[in-house]
Amino acid sequence: MLELKNVQTSYGNIQALQDVNLTIHAGEIVTLIGANGAGKSTTLMTISGIVPCRRGKILLKGQEIQALSPDKIVALGVCQVPEGRHIFADLTVRENLDLGAFLRTDKAGIKQDLEYVYSLFPILAERRHQSGGTLSGGQQQMLAMSRALMARPQLLLLDEPSMGLAPLVIKQIFEIIKAINKEHNTTIFLVEQNAHQALHIADRGYVIENGRIILADSADKLLNNPDVQKAYLGI
Amino acid sequence: MDYFIELFCSGLTRGSIYALIALGYTMVYGIIGLINFAHGEIYMIGAFTSFIVATVLSIYGFPLAAIVVVAGVAAAIWSSAYGYTVEKIAYKPLRHAPRLAPLISAIGMSILLQNYVLLAQTSDFLPFPELIPEFAFMEPIAHIIGSSDIVILLTTTVVMLALTFLIKFTRIGKAMRATAQDRTMALLVGINVDRVISATFIIGSALAAIGGLLIASHIGQINFAIGFIAGIKAFTAAVLGGIVYSGSCSGEPDSGPDRKFCHRLYFQ
Numbered sequence: 220m221l222e223l224k225n226v227q228t229s230y231g232n233i234q235a236l237q238d239v240n241l242t243i244h245a246g247e248i249v250t251l252i253g254a255n256g257a258g259k260s261t262t263l264m265t266i267s268g269i270v271p272c273r274r275g276k277i278l279l280k281g282q283e284i285q286a287l288s289p290d291k292i293v294a295l296g297v298c299q300v301p302e303g304r305h306i307f308a309d310l311t312v313r314e315n316l317d318l319g320a321f322l323r324t325d326k327a328g329i330k331q332d333l334e335y336v337y338s339l340f341p342i343l344a345e346r347r348h349q350s351g352g353t354l355s356g357g358q359q360q361m362l363a364m365s366r367a368l369m370a371r372p373q374l375l376l377l378d379e380p381s382m383g384l385a386p387l388v389i390k391q392i393f394e395i396i397k398a399i400n401k402e403h404n405t406t407i408f409l410v411e412q413n414a415h416q417a418l419h420i421a422d423r424g425y426v427i428e429n430g431r432i433i434l435a436d437s438a439d440k441l442l443n444n445p446d447v448q449k450a451y452l453g454i
Numbered sequence: 455m456d457y458f459i460e461l462f463c464s465g466l467t468r469g470s471i472y473a474l475i476a477l478g479y480t481m482v483y484g485i486i487g488l489i490n491f492a493h494g495e496i497y498m499i500g501a502f503t504s505f506i507v508a509t510v511l512s513i514y515g516f517p518l519a520a521i522v523v524v525a526g527v528a529a530a531i532w533s534s535a536y537g538y539t540v541e542k543i544a545y546k547p548l549r550h551a552p553r554l555a556p557l558i559s560a561i562g563m564s565i566l567l568q569n570y571v572l573l574a575q576t577s578d579f580l581p582f583p584e585l586i587p588e589f590a591f592m593e594p595i596a597h598i599i600g601s602s603d604i605v606i607l608l609t610t611t612v613v614m615l616a617l618t619f620l621i622k623f624t625r626i627g628k629a630m631r632a633t634a635q636d637r638t639m640a641l642l643v644g645i646n647v648d649r650v651i652s653a654t655f656i657i658g659s660a661l662a663a664i665g666g667l668l669i670a671s672h673i674g675q676i677n678f679a680i681g682f683i684a685g686i687k688a689f690t691a692a693v694l695g696g697i698v699y700s701g702s703c704s705g706e707p708d709s710g711p712d713r714k715f716c717h718r719l720y721f722q
């Protein structure tokens with residue numbers, strides 16, 4: 220589905236990603252874990268075309284996308300829920316969802332997906348005329364994920380969806396990530412600091428440190444890896 | 455009392471024209487955070503374009519209504535082309551530069567366009583044809599509010615309602631609101647932000663051109679420097695009214711009478 224080959228990204232003179240290689244197969248949940256400032260968000264922003272890829276290749280189903288503009292990448296079915304949710308605070312919940320479907324023209328499909336996200340998160344249906352900024356953190360995360368789903372993505376990029384949320388809400392969010400993956404066969408690339416939860420729902424995982432991938436393995440093996448346990452699982 | 459109402463009406467007229475121009479400032483500021491100093495010149499170019507078109511058409515003896523419409527449309531198109539081009543050559547290359555750079559570029563564009571019109575046209579004041587006649591049915595209240603005031607107020611009201619509709623309900627309007635609020639997220643939902651920025655400059659320029667036509671026929675003369683002065687007034691209105699869409703509409707018509715009123719008091 221998606222392949223990063225020797226991807227390098229820099230902010231001015233700061234090299235944020237150095238030769239990142241990773242592969243995500245269709246239908247998988249793959250997680251990327253790492254400490255603060257390791258380069259997780261930069262990886263997603265590079266895939267989405269927001270931050271330019273300095274060197275290397277990003278292949279989506281074999282097609283090079285590293286030089287495409289962000290809207291073209293969305294049109295190819297890659298959607299991101301960025302860190303911090305980025306809700307359009309002054310727009311209503313409904314308008315936020317409509318913007319998720321900005322590039323779509325199939326009215327019937329959009330309506331169907333609207334009902335689908337309302338069924339996943341009934342609270343959003345209840346609050347649909349309320350402005351996005353008035354929602355709680357958990358509700359905003361639900362809205363951000365729903366907005367991405369409204370684009371009917373083939374590959375969903377999630378940046379720390381559990382950040383700042385209560386444990387019960389986190390559990391709910393992770394269950395829904397699993398459900399989206401199962402029911403719609405949506406491929407998911409999940410960036411997390413919450414390594415424990417992430418590795419439990421993922422098929423495979425990568426560990427990033429200082430802009431380099433230092434480990435790649437199946438999720439089970441990473442959970443039992445002593446280095447990972449010490450550094451990221453607090454065991 | 456009559457004098458007060460008369461001042462109020464003429465202030466409202468001027469104010470509503472400045473509001474049309476001010477919208478261009480607020481829309482651009484809302485989307486890219488830049489004070490577009492060249493916007494006053496876009497308005498001036500609109501006034502010149504409508505002057506040229508109106509003069510030519512009146513030589514051929516077209517009816518007044520047709521002249522007004524054709525001159526307005528031509529000015530809107532021509533000014534939009536300038537606004538679009540200014541953004542592409544002076545601001546877009548500096549989109550990721552420090553904020554001061556596009557600001558200086560904007561001042562440069564303003565000076566360039568002024569001098570371009572000065573050289574290409576003239577430094578003299580040109581008499582602008584009177585495009586709006588005195589209507590007979592306005593006779594009883596003509597001492598309070600003139601026919602051209604009524605036409606101007608109606609035109610600006612219609613234009614602003616159309617703009618409100620565009621911003622609120624159309625696809626490009628939604629994209630503009632999204633881009634103004636969060637550019638990164640707008641990109642992430644697939645909005646072509648470059649196109650939104652271009653559309654903003656085009657719409658703002660067209661509004662300024664209509665303002666240019668109205669104010670020029672109201673005052674009766676134009677020259678290359680009117681953009682600078684109107685620009686400062688409209689910019690003030692934009693700041694006082696708040697740099698938001700609805701604010702500039704509601705803010706300026708109020709400050710219009712005030713400004714005019716103070717002006718009269720000061721000079722009499």
Ligand SMILES: Nc1ncnc2c1ncn2[C@@H]1O[C@H](COP(=O)(O)OP(=O)(O)O)[C@@H](O)[C@H]1O
Pocket residue numbers: 230233235253254255256257258259260261262
């Ligand atoms: N906009 C930016 N400008 C400059 N440096 C940045 C920017 N965003 C991130 N960085 C730097 O890039 C590195 C990786 O950041 P990031 O990808 O946000 O890490 P993570 O998401 O893993 O916490 C950090 O050293 C950070 O300081």
Ligand SMILES: [Mg+2]
Pocket residue numbers: 256259260261302
């Ligand atoms: Mg991050």
